[in-house]
Amino acid sequence: MRVFTAAFWNETNAFAPFPLDVSAFEEAGLYGPGERPDGDSEGAAVCEEARIRARAGAFDLIEGTCTYAEPSGLVTRAAYEGLRDRILAELQAALPVDIVALGLHGAMAADGYPDCEGDILVRARAIAGPKARIGVLIDPHANLSAEMVSAADVIIAFKEYPHTDFRERAVEVMDLLEAAARGEIDPVMRSWDSGALAIFHTSRPPVRAFVERMQRLEREGAALSVSLVHGFPWGDADCSGTRSLVITDGDAAAADALARQLAVEAAALAPEGMAAPVTLDAAIDQALAAQDAPTVLAESPDNPGGGAAGDSTAVLAQLIARGVRSACLGPLWDPGAVDLAFRAGVGARLDMRIGGKAGRLSGQPVDGEAEVLALDPAAFQTFAGVPVPMGRAAAVRIEGVEVVLVSQRGQALGVDLFTRLGIDPAAKAIVVVKSSRHYEAEFGKISRRMITVDCAGALQINLANIPYRRVRRPRWPIDPGPPTPFPVNPNPVGSKPQNEASS
Numbered sequence: 001m002r003v004f005t006a007a008f009w010n011e012t013n014a015f016a017p018f019p020l021d022v023s024a025f026e027e028a029g030l031y032g033p034g035e036r037p038d039g040d041s042e043g044a045a046v047c048e049e050a051r052i053r054a055r056a057g058a059f060d061l062i063e064g065t066c067t068y069a070e071p072s073g074l075v076t077r078a079a080y081e082g083l084r085d086r087i088l089a090e091l092q093a094a095l096p097v098d099i100v101a102l103g104l105h106g107a108m109a110a111d112g113y114p115d116c117e118g119d120i121l122v123r124a125r126a127i128a129g130p131k132a133r134i135g136v137l138i139d140p141h142a143n144l145s146a147e148m149v150s151a152a153d154v155i156i157a158f159k160e161y162p163h164t165d166f167r168e169r170a171v172e173v174m175d176l177l178e179a180a181a182r183g184e185i186d187p188v189m190r191s192w193d194s195g196a197l198a199i200f201h202t203s204r205p206p207v208r209a210f211v212e213r214m215q216r217l218e219r220e221g222a223a224l225s226v227s228l229v230h231g232f233p234w235g236d237a238d239c240s241g242t243r244s245l246v247i248t249d250g251d252a253a254a255a256d257a258l259a260r261q262l263a264v265e266a267a268a269l270a271p272e273g274m275a276a277p278v279t280l281d282a283a284i285d286q287a288l289a290a291q292d293a294p295t296v297l298a299e300s301p302d303n304p305g306g307g308a309a310g311d312s313t314a315v316l317a318q319l320i321a322r323g324v325r326s327a328c329l330g331p332l333w334d335p336g337a338v339d340l341a342f343r344a345g346v347g348a349r350l351d352m353r354i355g356g357k358a359g360r361l362s363g364q365p366v367d368g369e370a371e372v373l374a375l376d377p378a379a380f381q382t383f384a385g386v387p388v389p390m391g392r393a394a395a396v397r398i399e400g401v402e403v404v405l406v407s408q409r410g411q412a413l414g415v416d417l418f419t420r421l422g423i424d425p426a427a428k429a430i431v432v433v434k435s436s437r438h439y440e441a442e443f444g445k446i447s448r449r450m451i452t453v454d455c456a457g458a459l460q461i462n463l464a465n466i467p468y469r470r471v472r473r474p475r476w477p478i479d480p481g482p483p484t485p486f487p488v489n490p491n492p493v494g495s496k497p498q499n500e501a502s503s
């Protein structure tokens with residue numbers, strides 16, 4: 001048996017101001033065939049699992065390119081077409097193959113290609129032929145398209161958010177692909193759209209019970225695999241939405257019926273599974289009223305981990321406007337301000353203009369007299385014991401608020417993003433972090449009160465306020481009325497790739 005693997009992994013934020021070129025992939029990881037170091041990651045998990053099996057003698061493995069990039073705005077046409085064509089040429093050279101196993105996030109969009117994964121899979125199917133078994137491990141924050149479902153035999157999404165289960169899901173993808181290639185099973189997939197666009201955290205009720213139900217359905221043999229694809233609400237694709245995905249052994253009607261049932265359940269889950277957003281002023285009120293400091297405010301709408309710039313002044317400006325004095329905030333991306341702080345030196349006081357520069361959603365810059373508190377030419381924060389670089393960093397105090405300015409975009413992960421620059425967040429009333437969820441582990445050690453605030457930003461939480469252009473309507477919660485599920489009709493396999501004729 002001959003198996004081809006590759007990974008091309010990115011989550012595109014349609015509202016983020018930065019185009020993503022090939023250097024962003026090189027920075028995060030761009031490995032040619034066989035170059036990827038051993039080890040797991042969300043994007044490479046299926047490639048890693050295939051490598052482990054090939055070493056054990058299960059099949060002959062031909063590795064293709066494996067690449068990922070930090071989320072940002074649209075991938076440039078040159079970067080997307082270049083990397084896609086490189087992987088497709090590797091697949092062509094590997095023929096004949098029995099299995100194509102790919103790591104694709106599912107929410108990548110490029111200039112001229114609103115559904116990159118659908119485009120890649122349609123082209124991969126044309127190259128590999130109708131008999132090859134094509135499988136994909138996706139992120140649940142994928143925007144699952146009909147093209148993807150039609151062109152692949154097996155698609156499985158992580159069940160957990162945070163994504164702690166990519167290893168188990170990669171094993172399942174390879175198990176199903178191998179069984180299908182041996183002719184033991186004949187996977188068929190069906191998907192239904194719930195009619196909702198939702199943000200689900202699987203570690204909390206009621207979504208936890210939904211995950212357990214999917215696992216029970218698999219254990220009891222109702223399907224070979226069951227996924228809930230949450231969707232990426234900031235991807236703004238035609239296929240953005242929470243969708244069910246069911247794989248059965250040759251029984252399309254059963255797959256369709258179960259996918260429909262799960263979409264109906266997901267539609268009911270969406271309104272109760274999503275926490276109500278807390279407005280910025282209400283969050284500040286709660287923090288100031290609290291007896292036990294500090295309160296951590298997560299500025300999720302400006303989380304660079306989801307593609308935002310990280311230089312929004314929405315929260316900083318409001319803290320200043322309300323005269324809050326005991327507060328710190330970080331990391332705020334502003335390489336220009338960092339440079340001025342380095343020129344001025346520690347202890348200097350100077351007029352500074354902070355943040356608000358990357359785009360419309362970054363708000364207005366904050367102007368004021370700043371005192372330079374500390375400088376670090378090679379700053380980092382620690383996440384799960386691993387140092388994560390922040391570039392050059394400067395701690396400044398502006399209008400009473402202590403801010404960590406950084407030259408390299410990144411979300412808040414570790415408390416030491418503040419402490420290494422001499423700021424003690426535990427002593428503040430309010431600690432503002434630019435992060436959605438990953439900050440919780442470390443900041444949970446200094447505070448049990450963590451509030452996700454809604455404000456302007458590329459990852460605005462109140463989905464009803466997002467200026468969507470492409471999302472299929474009507475859709476809850478953008479439009480009035482409850483979510484209405486509908487089937488994701490499979491397209492004829494081999495349907496046309498996107499953007500074929502454009503220049």
Ligand SMILES: [Zn+2]
Pocket residue numbers: 139140141163
């Ligand atoms: Zn995700």
